[in-house]
Amino acid sequence: MELTLWSYEGPPHIGAMRVAASMDAVHLVLHAPLGDSYADLLFTMIARSAARPPVSYTSFQARDLGGDTAQLVKARLSDTVARFQPQALLVGEACTAELLQDQPGALAEGMGFEIPVVPLELPAFTRKEHWGASETFHQLVRALLHGRPPLDGAADPAARAQAEGRRPRANLLGPTALGFRCRDDVTEVTRLLDSLGVDVHLVAPAGASPADLARIPDGDFNVCLYPEIAHDTCVWLERMFKQPWVRTVPIGVGATRDFLLEVGRLTGLDPEPALARARTRLPWFSRSVDSTYLTGKRVFIFGDATHVIAAERIAREELGFDVVGIGTYSREFARELRALAERIGVEALITDDYLAVEARVAELHPELVLGTQMERHIAKRLGLPCAVISSPVHVQDFPARYAPQMGFEGANVIFDTWVHPLMMGLEEHLITMFREDVEFHDGEVPQVQRSPAAEETTAAPQPDTPAEADAPRWEPEAEKELRKIPFFVRGKARRNTEHFARERGLSQISVETLYEAKAHFSR
Amino acid sequence: MSATSEECAAVSGPEVLRQRGERQTFCGLAGIVWLHRKMQDSFFLVVGSRTCAHLMQSAAGVMIFAEPRFGTAVLQDRDLAGLADANDELDRVVRELLARRPDIGTLFLVASCPSEVIKLDLDTAAARLQQGHEGRVRILAYSGSGLDTSFTQGEDTCLQALVPVLPELPAGQRSVLVVGSLADVVEDQFTRLFDQLGIAPVHFLPPRRAAELPPVGPGTRLLAAQPFVGETIDALRARGAELIAAPFPLGVEGTRAWMHALAAAWGVAPERVDAVIAAPAARAEKALARCRDWLAGKRISFLPDSQLELPLARFLAQECGMQLGEVGVPYLDRRVMEPELALLPSTTQLTEGQDLEPQLDRLRAERPDITVCGLGLANPLEAEGLTTKWSIELVFTPIQGFDQAADLAELFVRPLNRRQRLAI
Numbered sequence: 001m002e003l004t005l006w007s008y009e010g011p012p013h014i015g016a017m018r019v020a021a022s023m024d025a026v027h028l029v030l031h032a033p034l035g036d037s038y039a040d041l042l043f044t045m046i047a048r049s050a051a052r053p054p055v056s057y058t059s060f061q062a063r064d065l066g067g068d069t070a071q072l073v074k075a076r077l078s079d080t081v082a083r084f085q086p087q088a089l090l091v092g093e094a095c096t097a098e099l100l101q102d103q104p105g106a107l108a109e110g111m112g113f114e115i116p117v118v119p120l121e122l123p124a125f126t127r128k129e130h131w132g133a134s135e136t137f138h139q140l141v142r143a144l145l146h147g148r149p150p151l152d153g154a155a156d157p158a159a160r161a162q163a164e165g166r167r168p169r170a171n172l173l174g175p176t177a178l179g180f181r182c183r184d185d186v187t188e189v190t191r192l193l194d195s196l197g198v199d200v201h202l203v204a205p206a207g208a209s210p211a212d213l214a215r216i217p218d219g220d221f222n223v224c225l226y227p228e229i230a231h232d233t234c235v236w237l238e239r240m241f242k243q244p245w246v247r248t249v250p251i252g253v254g255a256t257r258d259f260l261l262e263v264g265r266l267t268g269l270d271p272e273p274a275l276a277r278a279r280t281r282l283p284w285f286s287r288s289v290d291s292t293y294l295t296g297k298r299v300f301i302f303g304d305a306t307h308v309i310a311a312e313r314i315a316r317e318e319l320g321f322d323v324v325g326i327g328t329y330s331r332e333f334a335r336e337l338r339a340l341a342e343r344i345g346v347e348a349l350i351t352d353d354y355l356a357v358e359a360r361v362a363e364l365h366p367e368l369v370l371g372t373q374m375e376r377h378i379a380k381r382l383g384l385p386c387a388v389i390s391s392p393v394h395v396q397d398f399p400a401r402y403a404p405q406m407g408f409e410g411a412n413v414i415f416d417t418w419v420h421p422l423m424m425g426l427e428e429h430l431i432t433m434f435r436e437d438v439e440f441h442d443g444e445v446p447q448v449q450r451s452p453a454a455e456e457t458t459a460a461p462q463p464d465t466p467a468e469a470d471a472p473r474w475e476p477e478a479e480k481e482l483r484k485i486p487f488f489v490r491g492k493a494r495r496n497t498e499h500f501a502r503e504r505g506l507s508q509i510s511v512e513t514l515y516e517a518k519a520h521f522s523r
Numbered sequence: 524m525s526a527t528s529e530e531c532a533a534v535s536g537p538e539v540l541r542q543r544g545e546r547q548t549f550c551g552l553a554g555i556v557w558l559h560r561k562m563q564d565s566f567f568l569v570v571g572s573r574t575c576a577h578l579m580q581s582a583a584g585v586m587i588f589a590e591p592r593f594g595t596a597v598l599q600d601r602d603l604a605g606l607a608d609a610n611d612e613l614d615r616v617v618r619e620l621l622a623r624r625p626d627i628g629t630l631f632l633v634a635s636c637p638s639e640v641i642k643l644d645l646d647t648a649a650a651r652l653q654q655g656h657e658g659r660v661r662i663l664a665y666s667g668s669g670l671d672t673s674f675t676q677g678e679d680t681c682l683q684a685l686v687p688v689l690p691e692l693p694a695g696q697r698s699v700l701v702v703g704s705l706a707d708v709v710e711d712q713f714t715r716l717f718d719q720l721g722i723a724p725v726h727f728l729p730p731r732r733a734a735e736l737p738p739v740g741p742g743t744r745l746l747a748a749q750p751f752v753g754e755t756i757d758a759l760r761a762r763g764a765e766l767i768a769a770p771f772p773l774g775v776e777g778t779r780a781w782m783h784a785l786a787a788a789w790g791v792a793p794e795r796v797d798a799v800i801a802a803p804a805a806r807a808e809k810a811l812a813r814c815r816d817w818l819a820g821k822r823i824s825f826l827p828d829s830q831l832e833l834p835l836a837r838f839l840a841q842e843c844g845m846q847l848g849e850v851g852v853p854y855l856d857r858r859v860m861e862p863e864l865a866l867l868p869s870t871t872q873l874t875e876g877q878d879l880e881p882q883l884d885r886l887r888a889e890r891p892d893i894t895v896c897g898l899g900l901a902n903p904l905e906a907e908g909l910t911t912k913w914s915i916e917l918v919f920t921p922i923q924g925f926d927q928a929a930d931l932a933e934l935f936v937r938p939l940n941r942r943q944r945l946a947i
Contacts, residue, residue, distance in 0.1 A: 001570070001596040001612040003619055010577040033636045035550025035669030038578045040899030046581075050906035052899070059546040062639075062670040076545065083880060095572035096636035096670075099603070124572060125600045 006354040006374045008329035008392060012122035013094045014039055015132025019140065019229075020090055021053035021177040024209040026140070027086035031073050031104045032094035034059045046395050047178055056080045058097070058104075065100075073104045074111065081113055088116045088144065088210040090136065095124035116210065118143045128352070130228040130304070130330060133176055137205055138233045144213045145240070154242035157220035158268030168267040169201035170246075171219035173234060174226030176205055180307065180391040181405045185225065188407035189250060193223075195274040196260055198267060205229075217241045221266055225249065225406070227306050228330055251310035253282050253318055253411045280408035282415045286319055297422065298492070300325040300366040302349070302357055302375055303390025305333030307405070309340060311370050311389050314414060316344070325349065325364045327357065354378075365491040368422060373397075385421035385488070389414075423488065472501040474509045481511045496521050537864070537871040539855060544878025547899050548828055548853060549582070549915075550669030551677025552633065556583045557919060558681055559592040561704045562733040564628035567593040568620060569667070570613065570645060571635030594620065598637055609643050610651075617652055617662070627660055629733035631681065634666040661688065661733070673853045675751035675829045675918060678704060682728055685736065686758040689728075692740030699725040699785065700737055700764065702756060703749025706921035707731065712803075713772075713924060716782065719799045722789050728755070739764050744788050746781070748772060748923060750863070751830040753856040770862045772923045773831075773931060774838035775807045780862075803925035810929030811842060817936040819844030821892040827851035827877050828897050828914040833863045835895070835917070840868060843932055847871050848891040851882065893938060910938050 013030055020028035021043050030036065037057050043049045058076045060069050081089060091108040105119020118139050122132050153160045161168040170193055175182035183206075190200045201219035202212050216222075216237065222245040224234045234245040244266055250259035257275060264271035285291060299321045301311045305328045315321040327349030328337050334350040341348035349360050358378045361369060369379045369386040373394050379386030388397055389405075404410040474482070485493045493514075500517035501509050552575060555567040569575045576595035583593075596616045602609045613632075621627060632645045632652075645664035653662040665684040667677040682702065692698055699722060701713065710727055717725045726737030741763035745756055748771070756766055769784035770777050779800060786796045823845050825832040832852050839845040847867075851874040857864075867873075874882070886894060886909070893910045901911040912935055922931040 001598060001602055001609070001616050003594060003616045004573075004576045004597045005591050005594045006580055007573060007576045007595075007597075009573075011573040013574075014577065033550070033669040034546045034548065034673060035552070035578070035636075036574060037547050037899055038549055038553075038581060040547070041897075042581055044900075044902040045898050048902065050902060052903045057545055059544070060670075062668075065640075065670070079880070095574050096640055099637060099640045124574070125598060125603060128573065 002353070004354070006377065008352050008354070008372065008374060009129035010039070011095055011124045012127045012129060012132025012135070013092050013120075013124065014042070015129040015134070016090060016092050016120055016122060016136040017043075017053055017055055018129075018133050018176045018178050019136040019205045020055060021049070022175070022205040022207070023054075024207065024212075025087040026090060026210060027054045027056065027080055027084045027088075028090040028092065029056050029058075029073075029077050029080050029104070029108070030092055030094055031058045031060075031069075031097035031100075031102060033096045034061050036094045036096075043177060046393075047398050048395070049177070053177075054084065054086070056084075060097075069097075069100055070102045070104075070107060073102055073107055077104075077108050077111060077113075081115070086115065088118065088140065089113060090118050090120055090140065092120035092122050092136075093124075098122075098124050116143050131332065133229050134232050134332075137173075137176075137229060138236060140205075140210075141213055141216065141233050142236065144210055145216065148217065148241075150241045151217055154217065155244065157244060157266055160220055161267065167197055167199050168220045168269070169199040169218075170263070171201050171216055171222045171243075172203045172225055173222050173245075174224060174228075174230035175203060176226075176229055178391070179206075179226060179229070180304075180389075180393055180397065181403060181410075182206060182226070184402050184404035185406040185410065187402075188404040188409055189223065189225065192250065192256065192260065192274075192407045193263065195277060196263055196267075196271060197269050197274075198263060217243065219243070221245060223263075227333065228304050231332075249306050249310055250406045251307065251410060252314040252414070253280055253408070254313060255310055256280075256407055256411065278408050280411050282318060282411040285415050291319075291419075294419070294422070295320045297321045297368055298324045298364070298366045299368045299370055300361055300364055301389070302327045302329075302369075302371040304328060305330040305337050307390035308337065310405075312340060312344070314411075315370070315418075318411070319415075319418065321368070324366050325360060327351065327360065365495060367488050367492075368418070370418065382491075383487075385423075387418045387421055472498055472507050472509050475511070478509045478511045478514050481514055493518070537867055537869055537873050539873045539875050542874055542876040542878045542882070544876075545880065546673070546877045547826070547879050547897060548877070549674040549897070550578070550636070551667035551672030551674065551680060552578055552635065553582055553674055554667060554677025554681060555579065555593050555633065557704060558678060558729065561729050561731065562629065563592075563731065564626070565592065565631060565733040566620070566624060566627040566629070567631045567633055568617070569593070569595040569633045569635055570638045570643065571595055571598065571633075571668075572637045573597050575635045575637075598641075603641060609641070610648060613643075613648055614652065614655070617656075621656065621660060629661045629663065631684070632662065632664040633681075634664065634668055636668045636670050639666065639668050639670055663688070675749070675831075676853075678729075678749070679752050679754045682752060682755040683758050685728065685733075686739070686755060686762065689736050689762070690738045692738040692742050694740070695742070696740075697742035697744065698738065699723075699744050699746060699789070700739060700759065701725065701727045701746050701748050702759070703747055703752045704729050705748050705923055709921045709923050709927060712926055716799060716803070717785075720782075720786060720789075720791050720796065722785065722791065741765075744785070746785055747859050749830075750834055750856070750859055753858045756858060766859075768862050770837065770866060771834040773834045774842045774928050775804055775811060775925060776842055777834060777838055778807075778923070778925050778928070779804060800925065807925040807928040811932055814929055814932035814936050815843050817939055818932065820846065821939065822846040822848050822889075823893045823895065823935070824848035824886055824889060824891040825850045825852075826882065826886070826894065826896040826900065826914075827853040827874070828895070829918055830854075830856070831914070831917050832895070833860055833867065833873075836871065837863055837866045838931065839935065841866065842928075843935075845935075848889050849874055849882075849885060851875075851877060853877070893935060910942050912938050 020026050043053045058072050091105045108117045175186050222234050224230045237243045248259040248262050250256040260271040299315050301308050308328050315323050329352040338348045361378050369375050370389045372390050373392050497517040632649050634645045649662045649664040663684045665680040739762050743764035745764050745766045767784050767788045769781045772778040772781040836850045849872045855875045895912050895914050898913050901913045904911050921927050
């Protein structure tokens with residue numbers, strides 16, 4: 001058993017639902033107890049979908065367990081196919097049904113439906129949501145492309161497009177329902193490819209039908225937009241259909257440029273005109289003197305691997321932050337993240353334990369947390385500014401406005417989103433100089449209305465200072481001096497000074513110790 | 524659950540159509556969302572799967588807590604291998620939790636579908652753990668699984684777990700116990716009215732702190748404040764308490780009948796009740812009149828969700844002049860519903876249980892002016908042009924008593940009002 005207060009991912013059948021709900025003419029039958037239909041409201045409420053997800057549940061209850069639950073599955077399967085008439089049927093189990101072992105997939109295959117039936121193995125006690133989505137997408141694509149030979153010349157998109165006298169065309173793979181900003185990322189990447197002279201052949205799973213999936217090999221190459229969902233499918237398509245795929249995820253200015261270069265290499269198109277025409281404000285905004293105060297801000301980054309890897313590069317190369325910690329809950333991409341962490345000299349945190357993330361944030365005491373909805377909880381508790389960069393997210397991160405993360409407009413969105421929770425430079429100076437202002441309290445972020453972080457900092461005692469047994473004692477004068485340090489670096493200063501004092505065996509911290517520690521750590 | 528009685532509907536009130544099939548409703552775990560706010564010294568530890576944890580945070584996740592008062596012990600592969608092992612694991616998790624949260628006074632172990640299917644006995648585990656942590660924390664178990672409970676039934680099973688540990692009311696004394704969680708403001712209003720009637724002591728279950736449990740005994744008169752506490756009522760009756768049959772305190776008439784039933788059982792003259800409630804009842808009627816203009820003549824249907832459907836339908840028909848379409852209930856609990864059934868128009872189409880798709884077909888054919896349903900269906904039905912009122916709000920909002928009667932009606936006015944306002 002694992003004590004879980006918040007979980008980063010749902011069970012794997014939620015991933016299967018995300019794939020089904022993204023697509024047209026696909027239906028998922030889930031063997032699940034009464035109550036598991038709660039998941040519908042992720043789609044209808046959080047993503048504000050106007051349609052019910054195409055998912056039917058067996059909704060078994062205690063009284064059904066004595067009887068024939070397999071019969072219940074069969075009844076739901078035939079009712080569902082008759083009523084919704086999908087082009088393909090997905091069949092899976094939620095965790096409780098996995099324990100019953102009714103084999104709904106095998107039952108469905110034996111029922112003589114005239115459509116492709118894809119049984120899903122979703123091990124609910126070992127795997128999670130992203131794995132479930134990736135597996136479902138992969139199995140569906142496999143089932144629909146079963147027995148198809150690769151096309152001639154598939155390995156060379158440039159030659160193939162040229163021979164047919166048309167623009168190269170790409171499949172965008174990975175966007176799903178409930179994915180972070182998938183809707184607008186697809187629009188942005190489509191524009192980006194168009195600027196290069198590449199057409200989008202199809203997008204999947206979002207918006208695709210089974211008939212569309214069957215056309216995947218007709219695309220010249222695949223763009224793996226969300227590796228958590230589409231990596232395995234891209235690898236399989238490369239193996240079976242010789243389709244090359246684009247590795248770079250275009251989040252951030254640098255990554256977007258690299259993306260255009262990579263697609264250029266693959267298609268034989270010259271990326272220079274597209275790069276020259278690129279319109280993005282992030283580089284100028286980040287160079288303008290107003291942003292100087294962002295230099296060296298200490299950030300902690302957590303989320304799915306794709307968004308964390310992208311955010312790390314933006315933070316360091318494009319905003320001039322110091323990345324003091326990175327981590328992910330995507331175990332499937334732990335190796336990539338560990339390698340990255342090693343390159344930038346920090347320790348990677350690979351965990352789905354919210355309490356472990358909280359402990360790391362408290363230990364590092366960054367000035368900005370970039371994370372998920374869960375890191376908002378942590379940041380609130382610790383009184384730190386926070387911006388959301390990855391799912392899981394709540395309803396406010398499925399906005400009405402155009403808000404991509406990818407491409408050049410995505411970079412604009414990211415600049416605004418990340419800088420917003422930080423205190424503006426001038427206010428930062430004023431608070432350092434004048435500590436007794438009646439309106440701009442210590443820890444207040446005046447440009448943000450009722451910032452929860454600010455409330456927490458002023459109301460609660462410093463939560464970053466657990467009373468350790470061997471902690472050196474602060475002399476009243478030194479404590480007073482510490483209060484003069486701006487609140488967003490005060491936690492760090494306190495820890496550094498205590499660390500410094502402990503190392504030297506000091507039991508008391510004086511004003512002198514504080515400044516000696518400051519000099520020591522600023523080398 | 525004996526709640527879903529299979530015997531034929533031969534008693535009073537409208538005919539009942541029984542349905543089985545696909546269900547669109549929460550399981551009983553959802554009750555934790557309000558119970559953990561009500562009993563502020565309690566913690567709810569679900570023993571279940573990642574699905575259970577996901578449900579909890581999807582339902583309550585929009586609230587950002589510095590320290591949530593619920594969590595899940597998520598079963599892993601190795602827990603499914605052997606039961607003894609699972610018990611050791613549970614002990615460890617509880618130890619970890621109590622170390623992290625020394626402020627917890629009462630810990631509820633909440634069973635889920637997976638824990639019930641693998642037959643992990645949480646009652647025994649609670650007793651064992653209670654001995655280990657004697658004095659510091661009370662540990663109880665109940666089921667919130669979808670196998671046993673739907674939505675608000677989770678409160679019933681939770682309160683039922685409290686019944687055996689309620690202190691004994693001294694012999695010869697009498698008291699009133701109001702059963703079913705009410706908003707604090709509503710409790711205070713009722714307490715003032717009971718005071719004026721000279722009815723005391725009055726206790727509430729659940730209490731605001733799980734440490735302050737109300738006494739129960741043969742002198743206890745039970746008054747159900749919520750329609751989903753049937754099993755709790757039975758358990759309290761087994762301890763000698765007596766149920767006062769009454770409709771639920773929704774609307775002016777419901778509250779009036781509820782107060783009168785209590786007064787009659789306590790031996791207070793009806794004239795005195797009328798005098799005490801005259802002022803609040805009069806101002807409630809006045810406030811309600813404004814809502815009636817919106818609601819009168821409008822047709823309303825209920826999809827089964829919270830068990831509040833019957834008293835709500837009664838209030839909306841009787842006091843707001845609405846026409847009733849199909850009224851769906853998750854289950855019909857005659858132990859507490861008889862007085863409500865007697866007040867419903869005899870032509871009401873009552874449906875117990877659910878077969879989702881055919882029920883939606885009936886709804887689409889009927890096209891009521893407003894439909895009460897859960898959040899999984901509300902937006903899709905709105906997109907089909909039906910006006911909806913999402914039902915979960917009715918469990919989270921103060922709706923009982925005189926001074927909330929107009930607020931309750933307003934919950935149904937608002938979607939109609941909104942539809943009329945929006946010009947786009």
